[in-house]
Amino acid sequence: MTTKETINVVWLKRDLRLHDNEAITNALKSNKRVLVLYVFEHILLNDSHYSERHFNFIKESIRDINIELEAHNTKVLSVTSDIANAFNSIQEAYKINTVYSHVETGLLVTYNRDKEFTRYCRNNFINWEENKNNGVERGLVNRDNWFENWEDYMCQDLEIFQPSDNQFLNLEEIKSLEGFLSVTDLTTPVDTSFQKGGSTTGWKYANSFFEHRHKDYMFNISKPENSRTSCSRISPYIAWGNLSIRQVFQIGKDVKEKSKDKRHIAAFLSRLRWQAHFIQKFEMEHTMEHASVNKGYHKLKKSISKNYQKAWKEGQSGFPLVDASMRCLIETGYVNFRMRAMLASFFTHILWQPWQAATTHLSQQFLDFEPGIHFPQLQMQAGETGINNLRIYNPTTNGLNHDPEAIFIRKWVPELAHLDTPFVHEPYLMTEMEQTFYGLKLGQDYPLPIVDIKENRKRASDILWNLKKDPEVKKESFRILKRHTIADRNRMLRNE
Ligand SMILES: Cc1cc2nc3c(=O)[nH]c(=O)nc-3n(C[C@H](O)[C@H](O)[C@H](O)COP(=O)(O)OP(=O)(O)OC[C@H]3O[C@@H](n4cnc5c(N)ncnc54)[C@H](O)[C@@H]3O)c2cc1C
Numbered sequence: 398m399t400t401k402e403t404i405n406v407v408w409l410k411r412d413l414r415l416h417d418n419e420a421i422t423n424a425l426k427s428n429k430r431v432l433v434l435y436v437f438e439h440i441l442l443n444d445s446h447y448s449e450r451h452f453n454f455i456k457e458s459i460r461d462i463n464i465e466l467e468a469h470n471t472k473v474l475s476v477t478s479d480i481a482n483a484f485n486s487i488q489e490a491y492k493i494n495t496v497y498s499h500v501e502t503g504l505l506v507t508y509n510r511d512k513e514f515t516r517y518c519r520n521n522f523i524n525w526e527e528n529k530n531n532g533v534e535r536g537l538v539n540r541d542n543w544f545e546n547w548e549d550y551m552c553q554d555l556e557i558f559q560p561s562d563n564q565f566l567n568l569e570e571i572k573s574l575e576g577f578l579s580v581t582d583l584t585t586p587v588d589t590s591f592q593k594g595g596s597t598t599g600w601k602y603a604n605s606f607f608e609h610r611h612k613d614y615m616f617n618i619s620k621p622e623n624s625r626t627s628c629s630r631i632s633p634y635i636a637w638g639n640l641s642i643r644q645v646f647q648i649g650k651d652v653k654e655k656s657k658d659k660r661h662i663a664a665f666l667s668r669l670r671w672q673a674h675f676i677q678k679f680e681m682e683h684t685m686e687h688a689s690v691n692k693g694y695h696k697l698k699k700s701i702s703k704n705y706q707k708a709w710k711e712g713q714s715g716f717p718l719v720d721a722s723m724r725c726l727i728e729t730g731y732v733n734f735r736m737r738a739m740l741a742s743f744f745t746h747i748l749w750q751p752w753q754a755a756t757t758h759l760s761q762q763f764l765d766f767e768p769g770i771h772f773p774q775l776q777m778q779a780g781e782t783g784i785n786n787l788r789i790y791n792p793t794t795n796g797l798n799h800d801p802e803a804i805f806i807r808k809w810v811p812e813l814a815h816l817d818t819p820f821v822h823e824p825y826l827m828t829e830m831e832q833t834f835y836g837l838k839l840g841q842d843y844p845l846p847i848v849d850i851k852e853n854r855k856r857a858s859d860i861l862w863n864l865k866k867d868p869e870v871k872k873e874s875f876r877i878l879k880r881h882t883i884a885d886r887n888r889m890l891r892n893e
Pocket of ligand 1: 636735
């Protein structure tokens, strides 16, 4: 009987890159040969938060990694499986000494899978070494020194990808492993409007932002059309780990030093801190996936309207900026922060629907779906944290302020493209006669508003302001502040 070779495995998750990837450098430092693995797990393929656009982005990211790995005569073993099955199959041919991966702040399904994998490793005498991801820490009880630790981490040297000869399992060996497993086809559709995955493309976005696109960053950040080129657009590359925050942060700091547009880059850098701040909050409050972090809001009961929800999801609410944003999001996987906040606010305040009913639709559409930002942001926008200001967005005012020529609206709601202002922002103001002049019949060519916005804004505002005074909401707010407030909060929030 031949003895099996002992190898180490890098289990890629949301760190789909070779450079500045601690799991990979740690594995390469070991004295064993290394296999790089990605598993398209059934638990995620079947999870309602995910959609095809995410898996295509992952496939593109792996293809990009594989191009660089060609020089090392290897590639990522990409399979569709459950984690235990994937590792069992690898163990048919090899003995695994250590698995390297990052700590995943994810959905409950991945947290439970990690617990099972810990048991699996114990039963199979495998070590599992997990590294910190983007400065987020496991096991914290408060945020003492959190900001300083995050900054220290961001200023550390980058992990260099420098394998020596034959450190990886070669293509032949991976091919024979594929015989035991269900190999994932990595081809993806080319004719979509989504950003394409992979570090190579990610760096094109980051570099062009640092070179010239940042110049009007803060002026355009809330504008639905101009933000598409003025903002960095690196969020999917960060969410799936094509770029590490540390790589981007270090370049950003250098650019800021030399730049005439310091405040724009400073504002961008502060958002990189928010990224970790939100994920850290989710890491420490994982029940946020299903329930408001402030337990005082659990008593808030909203009646469900399937019709309202359907109209919102399909961009048929009768409010042009809401519909334009939703249709654009569905088609391209991206809208800027303000439009996301407005979509969430419209759903939870104006339509008075529970934020939980918006989560999967939005996460399926956001190409950059990141659980650690998604759930805390939704609750914040719904006004259910007790510690943030209540903001009920008025879609018409936002349209007039941030899309005054209605360029964005006309593009995404073509049935309104020929209307003049103010009708393109408020088509429901048109009289019967005006509808005839413009050749647009409300309720037929474009929906009438599905709700009375003025009345509904007032209802939401009254109820939520009153709830803020509720003793349980106050007690919970105090608890949340104590657990999550950063000592140097002002510095973190400032654009520096
Ligand atoms: C309801 C709602 C859900 C959201 N869900 C996600 C999500 O799933 N994934 C996600 O990456 N962002 C999410 N955001 C935050 C924000 O809208 C996006 O990060 C941003 O629009 C991405 O565009 P950009 O890369 O051009 O950002 P830039 O403005 O160029 O910012 C650079 C990076 O900073 C981070 N960032 C920016 N704004 C925020 C913010 N408000 N909170 C935390 N991090 C931020 C992102 O990683 C972003 O890529 C959500 C916001 C809302 C209101």
